[in-house]
Amino acid sequence: AGRAGRTRKGHCFRLLTEAAFHKELQEHTLPEVQRSDLKDLVLTLKCLGVDDVGAFEFPTPPARETLELALEELYALGAIDAEARLVEPLGLRMAHGPLPAPLMRLLLLSVEAPYQCAAEAAIACAMLTMQPPWLPSQNK
Secondary structure (H helix, E strand, O other): OOOOOOOOOOOOOOOOOHHHHHHHOOOOOOOHHHHOOOHHHHHHHHHOOOOOHHHOOOOOOOOHHHHHHHHHHHHHHOOEOOOOOEOOOHHHHHHHOOOOHHHHHHHHHHOOOOOOOHHHHHHHHHHHOOOOOOOOOOOO
16 A cells, blocks of 8 residues: 555545644655764665765765764774774674664674673664654653
8 A cells, every 4th residue: 555646546644633734744854864873874885885975976965974973983883994994894794784783783792702692682682673662742
């Protein structure tokens, strides 16, 4: 089932009042790249051979500060080195995993000799990737 009007005529039912629709909803949302954490995107670009992610031609470019923060955090995680090059094998394995970069680092390091806590790390990763079961509400 698609959205109403996307592929053919249909009906759209909104579960809010008309006043709330006009007052609270934005006409256009910000592009994903401007409102998201970019660590995983930058790490993927590094794996694809993009050395200068700041010069990459995004359809809607993110803020320079956001890219710099992502690079700093990837360096802190050990995925890239001081020259912003991908560190092998850790950075490569973090990029190819199914979890966000910090959780991939946790999971990858949990199987190594000094830690040996893979089961506990997997449980923590599963809990941290779940969507909150509560919906936001104006009524407390």
